[in-house]
Amino acid sequence: MPTTQELPDCHLLKPPTLITPSSPTPHHALSLSNLDDQKFLRFSIKYLYLFRKSVPPESLKASLAKALVDYYPLAGRLRSAGNGDGGGDDDQRLEVDCNGEGAVFAEASMDITVDEFLALSEWPNSSWRKLLYKVEAPSFLGVPPLVVQVTNLRCGGMILCTAISHCLCDGVGTSQFLHAWAHLSTKPDASIPVLPFHGRHVLRRQFPILTNSPHSAYTRSVPSWNDKTVVPDIHGYLQSQPLIPVSITFTPPDILRLKRQCVPSLKCTSFEALATHTWRSWIRSLVDPSSSSALTSLHAVKLLFSVNVRDRLDPKLPHGYYGNGFVLGCAPAKVRDLVGSNLADAVKLVQTAKSRVDGDYVRSALETLEDKAAKTDLSASLVISQWSNLGLEGVDFGEGKAAFMGPLTSDVYCLFLPVAEEPQAVRVLVSVPERAADRFEFYMKGFVEREEKNVNGCGGEGDGLNCEDL
Known part of the structure; x- marks a missing residue:
């Protein structure tokens, strides 16, 4: 059965910073497809990685800045695609303001070892939330598409947590991005293995389609x-x-x-x-x-x-x-x-x-x-x-x-x-x-x-x- 043991306190080492793309990126509005814009997906996918040996935060920041050049929408901000008049279906649609504002990056420490965490790792509990910096925002739209926290452990290991907006990426997409970031961390002068395709127009609905009832899901x-x-x-x-x-x-x-x-x-x-x-x-x-x-x-x-x-x-x-x-x-x-x-x-x-x-x-x-x-x-x-x-x-x-x-x-x-x-x-x-x-x-x-x-x-x-x- 699940353990109820909570993690020790997590101490932020400094105020979180914004990691912006290391080179200029396009500035435009990215429309989302109907698959992206489901209310079911208006949350962030939160991954936790436990590594036995830490990577210097400055290296992670530098490689993230490079990755965000290709994945620049993750450095933008979600917003309503409506006219701002508070009415109509358009106001319920989301788009990405690709403005290069940056991803949130937090650094912290915790008095725990990798092996001690592994002993607790089978069942997540609410105390794990301290491993990811919480952005205070009035709504989902106020949360940046990418939030990262690196927590250094007593033994020299680290926990890397990411929150990636599900409106922008699915599981395949988040894995593609994380591998690109990791690749640049190991090979700073290399190109990423797979260039991201940004356009969501390829999933625009096509006419004519006759549907008299909702899709079965x-x-x-x-x-x-x-x-x-x-x-x-x-x-x-x-x-x-x-x-x-x-x-x-x-x-x-x-x-x-x-x-x-x-x-x-x-x-x-x-x-x-x-x-x-x-x-x-x-x-x-x-x-x-x-x-x-x-x-x-x-x-x-x-x-x-x-x-x-x-x-x-x-x-x-x-x-x-x-x-x-x-x-x-x-x-x-x-x-x-x-x-x-x-x-x-x-x-x-x-x-x-x-x-x-x-x-x-x-x-x-x-x-x-x-x-x-x-x-x-x-x-x-x-x-x-x-x-x-x-x-x-x-x-x-x-x-x-x-x-x-x-x-x-x-x-x-x-x-x-x-x-x-x-x-x-x-x-x-x-x-x-x-x-x-x-x-x-x-x-x-x-x-x-x-x-x-x-x-x-x-x-x-x-x-x-x-x-x-x-």
Whole structure:
């Protein structure tokens, strides 16, 4: 179970500074695509890197200034693209004022060693927030697109935390930027390996598209919890509960065991097997007849997962495109059908959802998001974001790769994370209600100890979950 041990105090060594591009950069407004401008993405992706040996802050600042020449929008500021009259849909749209104002860079120290932090690293807690400088701002628009804090540790190591606006970059884009920055840190006179492509016009919605209803991953209305014929507000329930993070590492043999549950009838990828297993375990853990949030067997639930569409469009997105180039695949199911089937049947739902993601699917999403009333349907959904295949763990600023990398916080959104020095292993991190944590961990780990059983009814694979529980 998660540790509650908090980190020591973090001491800022000096006031934060602004790192501006080292050479002149274009000054203009960068329009965002509908995929960038989703309200669902109006936050910063916060990465934490733990290195055994520190890199001099002046070297990091100098290389960051060079990286911002090519990635100059990250040195700009988000703003409303409207006319400033307070009305109309245009005022809800965002753009980047590429003004070269700079990224925030903070330096700090903490009385802790790398090994001591590693002992606590499996479960993020609120005290980790002190590792990233908080910019006081009245709204998301007031937060610079890039904030960095370097914290020197007692042993000579360092923790590097970054907050990168999700409106500007997705996971692929943030990894591309971090590798470019690290490359310039090790080779100051070199060019970055991949030049960024800035234009978001390549994802403008195309006409004509006829859509009479929202895209399957989005909704324009809030479902009624009291109406048992529609989806329950699981998301609202989760947000109202005390949550604790659950972190479970799946080794390559663990993932192979999951995949073997699907053969010979079905071949699947590691992501499909693990995502399906996590989805089913999550739903099972939330089934609680004693709670007012209890699910019924006919409730509808969804798995939403990010799908990189850079190579799924015709033409493909340009090489180096670092904006949001993903859409959400959507696998819907009834609770009874999901937990009452075997793993292979549930995997087919995920595979079907993935197969739907093509050019028409993306254009449908772009069209749906043109309506600012449309929002990601989180009411009864588990959202999975895959960080384990982005190369994030390979970032090296000159003193070796990270001993640990992960998010700064844990949330109701599920992350598949890389595991340092364990290629192909995946760490699943998600926060669940405290009363459901043991059940979730049991369902996630239980497949290792017991063989697949063909049991009729809602119990599925002999996990003790009965139809009466639903």
